[in-house]
Amino acid sequence: MRQTIIVGSGPAGYAAAIYAARARLRPLLIASSVDVGGELMKTTDVENFPGFPEGIMGPDLMVKMREQAERFGTEIVHDDVTKLELGGDIKRATLGDGGVHEALTVIYAAGSAYRRLGIDDEVRLSGHGVSWCATCDGAFFRQQTVAVVGGGDSALEEATFLTRFADKVFLVHRRDSLRASAAMQDRARANPKIEFSWNQKVAHVYGDEKVDGIGLVGTDDGAEIRLDVAGLFVAIGSDPRTHLVHGQLHLTAEGTIAVDGRSSRTNLPGVFAAGDVIDPTYKQAITAAGSGTVASLDAEHYLAALAAHSSPAPAPV
Amino acid sequence: MSSTTAVTDATFQSEVLHHEIPILVDFWAEWCGPCRAVSPILDKIAEENTGKLSIVKMDVDENPETVERYGIVSIPSMLVFDGGQVVKRITGAKPKPVLDADLKEFLA
Numbered sequence: 001m002r003q004t005i006i007v008g009s010g011p012a013g014y015a016a017a018i019y020a021a022r023a024r025l026r027p028l029l030i031a032s033s034v035d036v037g038g039e040l041m042k043t044t045d046v047e048n049f050p051g052f053p054e055g056i057m058g059p060d061l062m063v064k065m066r067e068q069a070e071r072f073g074t075e076i077v078h079d080d081v082t083k084l085e086l087g088g089d090i091k092r093a094t095l096g097d098g099g100v101h102e103a104l105t106v107i108y109a110a111g112s113a114y115r116r117l118g119i120d121d122e123v124r125l126s127g128h129g130v131s132w133c134a135t136c137d138g139a140f141f142r143q144q145t146v147a148v149v150g151g152g153d154s155a156l157e158e159a160t161f162l163t164r165f166a167d168k169v170f171l172v173h174r175r176d177s178l179r180a181s182a183a184m185q186d187r188a189r190a191n192p193k194i195e196f197s198w199n200q201k202v203a204h205v206y207g208d209e210k211v212d213g214i215g216l217v218g219t220d221d222g223a224e225i226r227l228d229v230a231g232l233f234v235a236i237g238s239d240p241r242t243h244l245v246h247g248q249l250h251l252t253a254e255g256t257i258a259v260d261g262r263s264s265r266t267n268l269p270g271v272f273a274a275g276d277v278i279d280p281t282y283k284q285a286i287t288a289a290g291s292g293t294v295a296s297l298d299a300e301h302y303l304a305a306l307a308a309h310s311s312p313a314p315a316p317v
Numbered sequence: 318m319s320s321t322t323a324v325t326d327a328t329f330q331s332e333v334l335h336h337e338i339p340i341l342v343d344f345w346a347e348w349c350g351p352c353r354a355v356s357p358i359l360d361k362i363a364e365e366n367t368g369k370l371s372i373v374k375m376d377v378d379e380n381p382e383t384v385e386r387y388g389i390v391s392i393p394s395m396l397v398f399d400g401g402q403v404v405k406r407i408t409g410a411k412p413k414p415v416l417d418a419d420l421k422e423f424l425a
Contacts, residue, residue, distance in 0.1 A: 032412075033354070033358065033412040033413060034351065034354040034355055034358070034410035034411060034412055035354070035410075036354055037350070041350035041351075041354075042350055042351070059350055078357075080412050096412055096413065096414055126391075126408060126409075127390070127391040127394060127406070127408025127409065128388070128390060128391070128408075129390055129391075131390075131391055133351065133391075135348070135349070135350070136349045136350070136351055136352070136391065136392055136393075137390060137391045137392065139346075139377075139378075140377075140384075140389065140390040140391070140392075141390070209388060210388055210390060230390075231390065
């Protein structure tokens, strides 16, 4: 029986692991099989994580977090959780390989998954020009024209990154203003290869063997246009990965896991949630790390209270 | 990182197109995080299926000819060749049970 199991290997999971390991809780961190390190593994320069004035590559930052968690004794497994049983005093996590792990507490920090556009042919042409990973696939679009859809930091980062390869990058956004940070906006607007398509949504993606164009519809006037592009990069946000806890943990109207005030406490005793799964708003590496820290401290507090209750009752006075 | 054999533009024909059993080519690059994640899973699948499915890898940076010929625009991309023809195309890093299922016709 373990003290704590951490589900997730992004900034929230690793920060929770660093604190839990230093508290001698000997955490088991279940990192997933193919998404180890979380969303930052698909980014390039991270310029806003405190402590790295020159910036740091996202994957390098995640390796460092992992090493810091391991240094204090975190055990890490590379597998996916297929089932979580959170209701009892003893929590159980079943893994893809069939193994079952038990613990007194669970810190759930599974992050979020990229949103799809939900249009015809998006899935069929995925890997044939439709992509969710500019850092993976950008280099295949040298001297071509591509489009990025989205208006947040990740969309602008992808658009800017893609100009290393592509001759032209359309940034398609359904509004006339961006959510992205000012620094990211300034950089994208100053980039002569980026052209903004405001008030447009992607309604179609065209191509037989691979993408040769997208169809846009004006969000204000309904006008339809076609853009000839070889690639479509989707960066329209993400949704919290809560499927493992449906029916067990209460969710908010926004689909995130409900927690008590500023704590990480869910509706179930001994179950704590951190990072993007509880955060519909900020979704930053540093806020996720802070959230993981809170979860670890909450778990530690809960375990201390459990130990105090289960120790022999003091002699009556 | 991986024990899997690397193929190149120069060796593609002899090692892949003329291979006697189905062979999966993992198109990857050093700078691709999801490729690094899926690589040990493919190693494992290769190890478990010796004699049924061979697995090799191709660095997309160094082999533009083959990458172009097979229209690779996303990595990791995993193409299974049998008798010189592409018989299966898988895109994106996936967990082992999912890849096992995608490849089941070759692993039986």
